[in-house]
Amino acid sequence: MAPRDGTPDATGAHQRTPGARELNAAARVFALLADPTRLHLVWLLSRAESDVSALAETVGAARPAVSQHLAKLRLGGLVESRKEGRRVVYSLPDGHMKRLVVEAISHADHQVTGEPWHD
Template sequence: MPERTETSPAHHGHQRSPGREQLETATTVFALLADPTRLHLLWLLAGGEADVTELASESEAARPAVSQHLAKLRLAGLVQARKDGRRMVYSLRDGHLRRLVTEALSHADHQVTGAPWHA
């Protein structure tokens, strides 16, 4: 097993090596993130909770499509919903997902813009 350094991925807790179940679950998360609309919705929710109308407007996606994507994300346990009067308000389930989405898009930004990489 490689020695862990301060820059290794496990330095923020969760020190044990991933088992098959963790690897399969993570693969499912990455598969859900592989859709640009779903990734955009998660990025929007990383900024705070929102309802379907707000998310459709911000993502420039059709409301029915946004609803379907949110249903998939909710079923997978990546987002949660609460009722606020007549509307459903969505939010991310945890900070791990927020950081994953933010880091993925920051990485993409470096690739697209050619900005220098950093640690």
């Protein structure tokens, strides 16, 4: 049987029932990702780190708007930034966000294309 003490099982999932603090923190993550532009930005950052100009061009939004979205994501702890000369480069801090966004997009792809669900 899987441990119930919060240690990860073979899939890496924590088995402890989440408390109010974990549920509220997770809800804040989903609230930040509920905006399509922010979700697109995080998906792009799951592929590779990038700067505001490249991200703005890829998502088709103005630099100031992308900067505001990235600021919200950074304040929410979903993305990190670092300076490289005059550029600010954004990245995802951990694999959890990468997996979450990839799974959300994969789920949406099945809904949109009608492909059958799988485990």
